[in-house]
Amino acid sequence: MDLHKKASFHLSVSDLAQPPEDFNGDVDSEQFWKALTEERIARGFVSSQKNNPFSVPPSFHFWAPWIGRNTRRSDCVLNTEFDKIRPAKAAEVSEITVSEDRLRDELCKQKVQVIRNLCRECGLDATGSRTDLLLRLSQEMKSREAYDKVFEKIWAASGGWAVIMCPCGIVYSLKCNIRAESPRDFADMLLSWKHMPNIVIYDFARGLSTHTNLRQPQTIPFTPFEGRLMDPTAENIAKAKAGNVKVSLPWLTCKKENPDPDGHPITGSAEHYVLYDRFHEDNTKDARDSLRKLRLVPQLAGKEYFSPVKPWERDWHPVQEKLLDYVLDVKRPGAEIIVKEGKLCLIREEFWSLGLLRDMDSHIGNACMQLIIEMARNIGKDICIENFYVVPTWKETTNIVTALPEDADMKDLIVFPAWTKANGPDHYIVCIMRPLRREIVFLDSQYAEHESGFGDEEYRAIFRQIANQIDPGIWTEMTGKDFSYTLSMVCDIEFDFQEAKKKQKHHTRCPTARPSSPRSDKN
Structure with a gap:
């Protein structure tokens, strides 16, 4: 189970009416999704959504998750998001507490106007840059009164798509959260199922178990x-x-040969466990959570969500070896099309520039970056990477026009790959911006040759100018060691610089192991 933030939207708690007094969380799923279908169809016949007579606005009492007919208990499914800001039970508070850090992260994702309004409500100065406002609220949240005020406002923001799927990728439940994600959302869906799965994998396993068991004390689901x-x-x-x-x-x-009473029809077992996914199993501070690790179960070993090996450290499969040998065969025609995806066509010669010890072509560089964008999206990060061909043109004009999206200040990362001939051999440099933290990281593979760690001052000035356009004010600047940091920063994992210890074939074919430059005639 996981959260996907691409569906997030900004919605304050004051914009939503409270549900009827007798509402208990049951929503007719068939009726809701039929109404949503009619809204989508009617949208094509009106000039704007405001004029749509079939519009379905977000509400607590008519907002249902999608759960397949054969998966759910009945057409009535649960949505108890209206309870998210009500006082929690004492036993639950000790297990599920929205910390200041987590609330601060949610606050950073809000639009500037929402942050200004919060400052006014807390009696703070509402002028200044986005960072100034966040710093004031962060300090003020140390008082309980201000914390509660921020919590009630921010915890009403949409939390994206809550998704439940099996390891093979089939989606069984889907819900667009009205408020920020919590174990309650997944408990709503699981408790609406006809048969709860025996193994649930979640990034906050302890919180989900506690919350669900407290909601069903007679049956104790987990x-x-x-x-x-x-x-x-x-x-x-x-x-x-x-x-x-x-x-x-x-x-x-x-x-099981002798199924348990109320056992799952596939396994015959009535046992239900909540385990941490591999990337979050070491984040918990509760020692008891060491008993929620996937690696303890031999039957789960070897699954994709369990593998402790980093993607670039895995051994090649024989089929991959054959494919690489075919694609990188220098005796075959260089103009042969190897990949065609939409408008994108990649030929063998361009793959030679990536997989062999040659200068990397910018065309295939863009394709690689598109893969990084998809990888980031899969782990809930929203990033933007500028075109390899575009950045070098900025040195030739005083009027820099970027194709950054309107919500650039809300991106997790913005990456600018650039080709430089300044101060040393031709090579790539990369600028990575973290708008929500107002950080700029200047990466140069020739960092050791320069005292500042970045060898192109003209590009440094250009990137500073763009950062100031995204969010005016003071940004924290850092330098890194390698182009390979791009993938590492996106995935929030440590980068291992001991690439030399790998097999030679891995070293020469892995784009993260050895950054190479584009051919000058194509850049």
Whole structure:
């Protein structure tokens, strides 16, 4: 289960009417999605959404997740988002607390006008840059009164698409959150299912288990051990941390011969566990969560969501080897089209520039960056990468026009790959901006040759100018070591510079291992 932020929209709690007094969270799914279908059809016959007679505005009492007919219990499904800002139960507060840091992250995603209004409501100066406003609110949130005010306002912002899918990629439930994502959204969908899955993987496993069990105290959905794989004794926790224990769940591969009462029809088991995904299993501070790790279950080992190997460290599959040998074969025609995706066509000669020890063509550089954009989107990050051909033209004009989107100040990352001939051999440099943090990172593969760590001052000035257009004010500047940092920063993972230890074939074919320059005639 995960969240996808591409569907996010800004919506203040004051813009939403409270549901009727007798509303208990049940919504007719068939009726809602029929109404939404009619709205989409009618949209093609009116000049704007305001004139659409079939419009379905967000509301707490008529807003349903999509759950397949064969998956849900009935046409009535749950949506209890109206309860998100009500006081939580004492047992839940200790497990699920929206920290200042998490609330601050949500605050950073809001539009400037929303932040200004919050400053006014908290009695703060509402003038100045976006960063000034955020700093004032951050300091003010240390008081409980201001924290509650910010919480009620910000926690009403949309949290994107909440998605439940199986490891093979089939989507079973989908919901556009009205308010920011929380375990409640996924509990609503799971409790609407006819058969709850035996294994649930989520980035806040402890919170989901606690919340769901408190909502259904008669049945305790996640059991045994509150969804942990073992009883959380000191001995079991120590063994799990040391990697000295395994919990076999044989019914994952072979249905129980004698199914449990109310067991799942596929596995025959009535056990239900909530485990952390691989990228979040070490983020928790609760020692008991060491019993929620996927690696403890032998039947889950080797799955894509479990693999501890970084993408660029995996061994080649024999089929991949054959494909690479074919694509990079210098004896075959260089003009042969290898990839055609929409308007994009890549020929063998361009792949030679990427996979062999040659200068990289900018055309294929753009294709590689498109893959990085897709990878970022898959982990919930919204990034923008400028065209390889466009950036070099900025040195030739005083009127820099970028194709950045209107919401550039809300992007997680903006990347500018540039080709430089200044101060040394021709090579790539990269500027990465983090607008929400107002940070600029200047990356130069020839960093060691320059005291400042970046060898092209003309580009530095250009990138500073663009940053000031995105969000006027003071930005924090840093330098990095390698072009390969781009992928590392997008994925929020450490970059390992010990590339030399890898096999020679990996070193020469991996675009993140050795940045190369574009051919001068194509740049």
